[in-house]
Amino acid sequence: MLSRLTPWVVHAKGRELCEILLSVENSPGRLVEALRVLAKHHVNILHISGHALPEWERAPVLLFVDVTGMRRVLEELKEELEAVTGAPVRYQLASVEGLMMDELTLPLCALPGVRSIVIGEGDFASMLRGIYERMADVGRAFIFNLAYFGGRSTAEYLARRLNLAGEELIRECLKVYQATGLGRVELVSYNPEVPRAILRMHDSIECKAFKGQGEPASHYIRGHLSGLLSRLLDEELLAVEVKCVAAGDAYCEFEVTRAPGLCPGWWAGRVGSRGQPSWRETS
Secondary structure, eight states: OOOOOOOSEEEOTTOOEEEEEEEEESSTTHHHHHHHHHHHTTOEEEEEEEOOOTTOSEEEEEEEEEOTTOGGGHHHHHHHHHHHHSSOOEEEEOSBTTEEEOOSOOSEEEETTEEEOOOOHHHHHHHHHHHHHHHHHHHHHHHHHHHHHHHHHHHHHHHHHOOOOHHHHHHHHHTHHHHTTSOEEEEEEEETTTTEEEEEEESOTTGGGGTTSSSOOOSHHHHHHHHHHHHHHTSOEEEEEEEOGGGTOSSEEEEEEEOTTOOTTOOOOEEOGGGOEEOOOOO
């Protein structure tokens, strides 16, 4: 499995860095023409990202490049790129040598039209640890419910765009966890009559942070899965983590079934044994 870099900052000690934002016609070969201009000037590309939907006329392209010793040709490079692409080109030199932060693009979208943010693994783990240390079981319930509504929102977005139903829809929606960096989820089994599903997650970014604690650690991902499946199946469901890397297992596994004693439309997760929630009706 390859890692995928989505940089918002590039660090290259002792180098002069530059960010370039351009757009090309949304047709085969147009990007290659622009890249030939960079090659002509011996500009080394450190990162490139671009995207377009089939109906778009143009595709935006963002590059982080090494222009050490080439500042004098940047305006010439810009003019040549504009001539080739037929559109304005913007560039931004790093103000600190060797450190380039993205200054030309906003917002960031992980899904078409959906504004997103990037959270590093260390930040994510520190936020969870801090909440649990200060708020204990209340904090775990808060994280679960916070993620639950996020899972419902994700399901609504995907269900509107996928002409699928049942198990096929579930399998496609579960791919979002790998695509967004949370971990790889597989549907081990699914019984629509009960309903009941077994989900297995590999490389969970959440539970990895709590390795060695001796018990299941998922509240964020478990809440998100609960919300996702509840929305897809139009029934209040609860994911319980029965295996976890934080407890010494090789992977995390979730059993998803009906949420016991839960009034539709109300959520009141409380943490019970081994960090898993118990449920009560609310009014």
